[in-house]
Amino acid sequence: MRLVIYIIFSFFVMVSPVRSAQINELTYLTEQYPPYNFEQDxxxxxxxxDVLQAVGKQSQSPITLPQIQLQPWPRAYRATLIKPNTVLFSTTRTPLREHIFQWAGPISPTRIVVLAKRSRNIEINHAMALAQYRIGVIRDDVGEQLLLELGVPRDSMVESSVPDTLADQLTKERIDLWAYEENVAKWWIKKGGYDAEEYEVVYVLREGELYFAFNLEVDRTMILHFQNALNDLKRTPESGTSIYQQILNKYR
Known part of the structure; x- marks a missing residue:
């Protein structure tokens, strides 16, 4: 009986125009986190x-760029925790965050690492060896949270709210290490005019996936509708490439 009720409930969520229309009434927050979300020119x-806008189109509830607010990560993260009808992306889904947000995704695989200059010849054989170095972190970012989970003292961390500051500090050796998403960190190093190949991963903090993180008060049926639309984007048609894959190919 419960299974029948669930199937009927899911059907009405998928077809209901009222629920669909509400997706574009949410507040979407993001940060400079290329190639996943960033402002250029x-x-x-x-x-x-692009995935978010495609979800809106699939749901017949268009989400325009002016509806997406670009903010420093700490501000966006805290706003999503306390403000109803708010969504944060791209957010690494971790056990620490699991019950403080609701989730839809995944958007993409991700790898959170600790980077160092190759010329420094830094070797990290166990987590606590990190504590002897100055480690750059973004405040409230998953890199900082994972270091704290491992027991690395906060005194070893140099906090910032913007990644380009940490990229600059790493290249000038004002910090020894940088804990951040691998692709994003290398993008910022390149943007600063430096060769990303001169930097290496010395420790992997977490391999996971990026998601859309919803405030706990967002209607669960709306999130289910969002997830259904995202799943549709990932389905490969009989001939051709899925919309999701086309988006990934665009940024390779």
């Missing part, structure tokens, strides 16, 4: 931005 773009 005054235009917001990236894998996650």
């Amino acid at each position: 005054g235009v917001l773009q990236g894998i996650a931005v």
Whole structure:
């Protein structure tokens, strides 16, 4: 009986125009986190931005770029925790965060690492060896949270709210290490005019996936509708490439 009720409930969620229309009434927050979400030449773009807009189109509830607010990560993260009808992306889904948000995704695989200059010849054989170095972190970012989970003292961390500051500090050796998403960190190093090949991963903190993180008060049926639309984007047609894959290919 419960299974029948669930199937009927899911059907109405998928077809209901009222629920669909509400998706574009949410507040979407993001940060400079290329290639997933970033602003370049005054235009917001990236894998996650394109996926979000495609979800809106699939749901017949268009989400325009002006509806997406670009903010420093700490501000966006805290706002999503406390403000109803707010969504944060791209957010690494971790056990620590599991019950403080609701989730839809995944958007993409991700790898959170600790980077160092190759010329420094830094070797990290166990987590606590990190504590002897100055480690750059973004406040409230998953890199900082994972270091704290491992027991690395906060005194070993140099906090910032913007990644380009940490990229600059790493290249000038004002910090020894940088804990951040691998692709994003290398993008910022390149943007600063440096060769990303001169930097290496010395420790892997977490391999996981990026998601859309919803405030706990967002209606669960709306999130289910969002997830159904995202799943549809990933389905490969009989001939051709899925919409999701087309978005990934755009940023390779």
